[in-house]
Amino acid sequence: MFISQEDVPWSKFESNVEKIRDDDESFPTMDAWIVSFTDPKAIKPLQEYLRGRPTLWEQVQHLKLIRRGVSSSEETIFQVVVGVSPYPPNDLPAGYSTPEQCQIPATPSLTRAQLKMKNELWPTVFTPHLLPAEIKFTEAEVKRITEGLQLAVDEAVRARAIGELSIAGCLLPDQYLDSPLVSHDTRVSTGHPLRHTVMNLVRALADKVLMDTRAPLVVVDPDNNLVIADTDKTTSISRGVDTPSPLQNGEGYQLTGRTLFITHEPCLMCTMALVHSRVKEVFYIFPMAQTGGCGSRALVPELPTINHRFNVWRFKQEKLASTLSSVETIVIPENLDA
Ligand SMILES: [Zn+2]
Structure with a gap:
């Protein structure tokens, strides 16, 4: 069906x-x-x-x-x-x-x-x-997308309750993620102007997934040895002997094959981060008329010089109230960048 x-x-x-x-x-x-x-x-x-x-x-x-x-x-x-x-x-x-x-x-x-x-x-x-082929959704896909968007809304509601901007995003579980990964904007609490939702989410994903699966992180210890930064069993190795294997091709692109659900249209900076992370597609709820990089100010993934394309899906505003709950509480001023 x-x-x-x-x-x-x-x-x-x-x-x-x-x-x-x-x-x-x-x-x-x-x-x-x-x-x-x-x-x-x-x-x-x-x-x-x-x-x-x-x-x-x-x-x-x-x-x-x-x-x-x-x-x-x-x-x-x-x-x-x-x-x-x-x-x-x-x-x-x-x-x-x-x-x-x-x-x-x-x-x-x-x-x-x-x-x-x-x-x-x-x-x-x-x-x-x-002619572009018509895209159809299965009932299960509609359910999954709605669930991803609702999780982003719920996280934005939580962010607002603790004094942050009510902007949040979500990745649903996949073969490497055993539970949904949510993240929200932290510009207010950190005082850092670049702590947007997408930046925080990519960073959280890197912390959660890449550190588990990729070659160990190597740092230089006080004795000038290369050390594998493993909190449990720190291992000293002599420089130039046991160098860890490099990242496999594509491992550095955290969002390859993943769908991002986000409450507000990502800004130009975040959209470029999504290009760089090789996201598969983005669903967002509120367009950001003055700042959005996924269609409002520019449709970054369709710019001719961009080396990665992804699909952008925008929520039909007239369907908001009947599909998502609490969504009316997370509206932000149009001139903000998400
Ligand atoms: Zn942004």
């Missing part, structure tokens, strides 16, 4: 993903330089010109290379995109007209309706296989 995205109390947050409804009337465009000619033999040198420019070739892969039109004197006209930079190309093969600037679709067509609309501007390739 699956539950569709429309029927769960959270929705996937996507910024630049093109709307895919067939009745959608707008689509992203880009400026391009085109040349026009009537002799079909002039096509081949331009194809070679484009293939010799891999960056440009990559940028026009979603387009049909040639547009065919008819002039006022009923003559067939061919047009080819020869540039997408702000300046016209100055190295075209000889004999072509001066490039003219025009707007072209910036993305391929995912549906037949898009294909028809975009073709009026410039013909694109048709790539229905790029």
Whole structure:
């Protein structure tokens, strides 16, 4: 029994993903330089010109290379995109007209309706296989996610009761975590400006899991020996002989494969920490309009230079009261960073 995205109390947050409804009337465009000619033999040198420019070739892969039109004197006209930079190309093969600037679709067509609309501007390739697959949830997943969010809310309520900001997060048990791991913001009690929930949670996870499973922590003792920092049986080893095995690849990324449940949208710093920790996905309850890095100020995991992507799910605000308890007590001012 699956539950569709429309029927769960959270929705996937996507910024630049093109709307895919067939009745959608707008689509992203880009400026391009085109040349026009009537002799079909002039096509081949331009194809070679484009293939010799891999960056440009990559940028026009979603387009049909040639547009065919008819002039006022009923003559067939061919047009080819020869540039997408702000300046016209100055190295075209000889004999072509001066490039003219025009707007072209910036993305391929995912549906037949898009294909028809975009073709009026410039013909694109048709790539229905790029349509995102619909994400469905099982009843057990919905229960688990709701449970993770409620645990975060409960922790935020506790944080508020002891004078902290009511921001908290939770990781649910997995093969290395035998119980849920919760953490809250401690900026008030520590006076430390960076003790946000995510930073505290990543740190708590490192303390709880990594210290149990990875190579022992090695420190230098007062006699200048390397010592394995084990509280029960501290062992001296001579320098350079028994060096501990290094971290296995990926072990340093604490959140690999894990889902973070958090009461408030993480700030830009925390979102970068989540990228660095290789989190699998994030569910948050309250968007932080002025500071959030998971969709409000920026959608950090979708920035082009980011080397790890993760899914962001935002709670549907109209479903709050009917799904989570005590959630109304943990609202914080919008200008705070979570
Ligand atoms: Zn933060």
